[in-house]
Structures are given as C-alpha cells and as structure tokens.
Amino acid sequence: MSKVMMNAKQRGGPVFRTHFGFTMSRNQASKPMDEARGRGFSESPQISVPRRQMEHIASISRSSGLGKDGDTLKNFKVQEEYRGFLRGKVDNVLRRYPQRSTETDKETTARVNAQENVLILFRKLREGIYSSRRTDAFALEVYETSLYLATIFESPKQTTAVIPHLVPALYLKTPSPHNSRLDTVLISLLHHLVATYPSQGTFRQFFDTIPSDFLPRNSAFHIWITSIARSLRSRDYACFSALSSSENISKVFGDSDRLSRAIDSLSLSGEDREGLSRQALLTLAHCLRRKVQNTSWEIIRSAYRELSSDNEDTRAWLRRSLCLHSLVPYCYDISPEEWLEQHSALGHTRQKVGANDHGKWLIYKVR
Numbered sequence: 001m002s003k004v005m006m007n008a009k010q011r012g013g014p015v016f017r018t019h020f021g022f023t024m025s026r027n028q029a030s031k032p033m034d035e036a037r038g039r040g041f042s043e044s045p046q047i048s049v050p051r052r053q054m055e056h057i058a059s060i061s062r063s064s065g066l067g068k069d070g071d072t073l074k075n076f077k078v079q080e081e082y083r084g085f086l087r088g089k090v091d092n093v094l095r096r097y098p099q100r101s102t103e104t105d106k107e108t109t110a111r112v113n114a115q116e117n118v119l120i121l122f123r124k125l126r127e128g129i130y131s132s133r134r135t136d137a138f139a140l141e142v143y144e145t146s147l148y149l150a151t152i153f154e155s156p157k158q159t160t161a162v163i164p165h166l167v168p169a170l171y172l173k174t175p176s177p178h179n180s181r182l183d184t185v186l187i188s189l190l191h192h193l194v195a196t197y198p199s200q201g202t203f204r205q206f207f208d209t210i211p212s213d214f215l216p217r218n219s220a221f222h223i224w225i226t227s228i229a230r231s232l233r234s235r236d237y238a239c240f241s242a243l244s245s246s247e248n249i250s251k252v253f254g255d256s257d258r259l260s261r262a263i264d265s266l267s268l269s270g271e272d273r274e275g276l277s278r279q280a281l282l283t284l285a286h287c288l289r290r291k292v293q294n295t296s297w298e299i300i301r302s303a304y305r306e307l308s309s310d311n312e313d314t315r316a317w318l319r320r321s322l323c324l325h326s327l328v329p330y331c332y333d334i335s336p337e338e339w340l341e342q343h344s345a346l347g348h349t350r351q352k353v354g355a356n357d358h359g360k361w362l363i364y365k366v367r
Contacts, residue, residue: 054085060127073128076138082125083142086118087271090149093118099330115153122146123158130165135173143170144180145273151187151280154287156195163188168211182221183277185214189225190284193232197291200229224252228288237296238320244285246327253278282327289323296321301348301366309337310359 057072072078097111126146129139143166150158167188171178192203215222224243231240242248255278300307300321308314318336319325326333334342340361343349352360 054082055121057082057124059124060131071131073125074132075128076132076134079125079128079132079134079142080138082128083138086121086125089118089121090145091271099328101330101332112153115149116155119146119150119153119155119158122149123161126162126165135170137174140166140170140174140178141273144184145276147184147187148273148276148280151191152276152283154283156191159191160195163191163206167206168209168214171214172211180273180277181214183274183281185210186221186225187277187280187284190228190281190288193229194284194287194291197288198232198295200233203229220252224248232292235295235299237292237299237323238317240292241289241320241323244289244323244327245325246282249282249285249327286327286331289327293323296323297343297348298366301363304363306352307340307361307363308359309340309361 057078060071060073073082093114097114099111100107103111122142122145125142129142143162147159147162147166150156150162167185171181171184189203189207192206193200196202215225228240228243231237231243307318309318315336318339322336322339324334324336324339340349340351344351348364350362350364352362
C-alpha cells in the first residue's frame with residue numbers, strides 16, 4: 001500500500017483512486033467546496049493531476065459533470081494546477097508564433113491553430129470555475145487573461161463569450177483590488193464597437209450596464225471612449241483617426257513608454273498582465289481603424305474623381321482619413337502613394353501618365 005493510502009487510512013475512512021492516478025480519503029472527498037469560495041487561492045481537497053495528463057482533463061460542458069472525472073475541473077486545487085499548465089502554453093505560443101506582416105499562408109495557419117488551441121483550453125478552465133461558482137482573485141485573473149488573449153488573437157467569438165461573465169458580474173462579486181478593471185471595461189467597449197460596426201446598438205446596451213464607479217463620467221477614459229463612438233456616429237473619420245492614434249492613446253493612458261513597448265514588441269509574456277491588456281486595447285483600436293479605413297475610402301471614391309499625391313495637404317488628409325498609421329507591430333505604416341497603388345490593382349484607381357500628370361490619380365466610383 002502506498003504511503004498516500006496509509007496516511008489516508010490513518011486519518012480515517014477508506015481510500016479510492018481516481019482516473020488520473022491520485023488518491024483521496026472519503027473524508028477529503030466529501031469536504032464542502034463552499035469553505036474555499038471567496039478566499040483567493042483555494043483550500044479545496046489537495047488533488048494533484050500529473051502534468052502530462054492536464055491536456056486530457058475532461059471538459060465540464062462535454063461531460064456535463066456526469067462522466068468519469070467529468071467534474072475534476074470543479075476542484076479549486078486542480079484549477080490552479082491547470083492554470084500553471086496553461087502559463088507554459090501561453091508563453092510558448094507568444095514566443096513561437098508572433099504575428100508578422102511577412103508571414104506566409106502556412107505560417108498564418110500554424111499560428112492561428114496554436115492560438116485557438118490555447119483559447120479552447122482557457123475556455124475549459126472557465127467552465128470549471130463557473131461550475132464551481134468560484135468568485136475570487138484567481139477566477140478574476142483567469143477571465144481577464146482569457147479576454148486579453150482572445151482579443152490579441154482576434155477571436156471575437158471567444159471575446160464575446162467572456163465579457164458577460166466578467167463585466168460587471170465578476171467584478172461585483174470579487175473583493176478588491178481590481179487593478180485591471182478599467183482596461184477590461186475599455187477593451188469590452190471597444191470590442192462591441194468593432195463587432196457590430198457600424199451599428200452601436202450593443203455598445204450602448206453594454207455601456208448602460210457599467211456601474212458609474214467603473215468608468216467615472218468626467219474621467220479622461222470616459223471622455224475618450226465616448227468621443228470615439230461619437231466620431232464614428234457622425235462619420236468624422238479625421239477626428240476618429242486623431243482620437244485613436246498611438247500618440248493620443250499614450251496621452252489618455254499616461255504611459256507612453258509602456259504603450260510604445262506594446263506597439264514595438266512582436267513577442268509578449270503571459271505573465272505581463274498590463275502588457276497583455278495594452279496590446280489587447282491596441283489590437284481593437286487597430287481593427288476599428290481598419291473598418292473605418294474601408295468606409296472612408298468608399299466615401300472618397302464616391303466624392304472625388306481625381307487626387308494628387310504630390311500635394312502635401314492632400315497627402316496629410318489621406319493619412320488622417322484612411323488611418324494609414326499602424327498601431328500594431330505586425331502591420332506597417334503605408335504612404336498615400338502606396339495606398340493608391342495597392343487599390344489600382346483592385347480597379348479603384350489609375351495613375352495618370354501625361355507629361356503634366358505626375359502624382360495624379362484617377363479615382364473610380366463605387367459600383
């Protein structure tokens with residue numbers, strides 16, 4: 001008999017062995033989980049799952065908690081060990097698969113598959129946390145990290161699944177401090193602007209659910225996000241471009257050094273929570289700028305028959321209206337000339353070739 005079993009018998013009661021090879025006394029197994037709820041890291045029964053078997057822990061949603069070891073992830077200790085297992089997975093994906101502007105189709109497929117696998121594993125952990133009704137600092141960290149990674153990996157379905165459980169619900173149930181709450185609220189609001197663009201119905205509905213102390217009305221952050229939404233509603237895309245520029249975001253958040261590192265870095269660390277949240281915010285701002293870029297270009301094509309890339313005022317106007325400055329490291333800034341050349345291949349523009357037509361472009365209407 002193993003020492004673990006002998007110790008369990010000395011404490012009283014029979015012992016049994018689970019599917020994963022760990023042992024528990026019946027007294028341990030029946031210990032109420034409620035004792036550990038709300039205390040931060042758990043005092044659940046001390047179950048330990050071998051690392052090599054973490055990948056194969058049953059999902060709560062697939063097993064409905066009825067299959068053999070189907071409720072393993074309801075155990076607080078297992079949840080914490082599983083989070084440690086995911087930490088290595090996240091760091092590996094961030095290190096091996098940074099998104100680059102020069103990646104091939106094969107590299108893109110490998111990156112997306114690796115990212116989706118990590119998000120699926122986080123979803124499995126969230127199911128365990130939700131099923132165990134855990135509402136402590138650990139649960140909050142898992143949900144926040146899930147949101148940031150789903151955003152950085154540009155997986156809107158995963159992002160949409162996380163937000164309702166996190167904002168404001170989990171923050172209201174979890175004791176302070178909530179160091180990442182403001183970033184999370186802004187990321188959630190930007191997500192709704194991106195996901196349903198150009199409609200702002202879900203953005204407004206979600207905005208109305210946010211407690212006033214989460215996003216104080218007179219704060220720079222409240223002014224910034226509402227100004228972003230207003231510029232989109234009024235189709236003032238030059239204003240939107242200025243509000244969503246890296247310079248203005250640095251000014252609003254007051255951390256230009258950290259933001260610059262987030263913009264310049266191709267690789268992140270899963271342990272850098274603030275870095276992840278900043279990269280998530282920049283990713284959403286970038287996605288929103290791309291959507292605005294396409295809308296603004298359609299308007300320009302409808303309104304103008306000719307543009308001159310030699311005129312500096314026109315060039316500056318195009319840079320603002322088309323949001324040509326990139327916020328993320330895997331896309332580069334492009335000039336107005338490059339934009340016009342790229343859209344020549346799509347039949348949107350054509351460069352004039354006359355002796356006095358240098359820098360002049362014909363613009364074709366949207367059909």
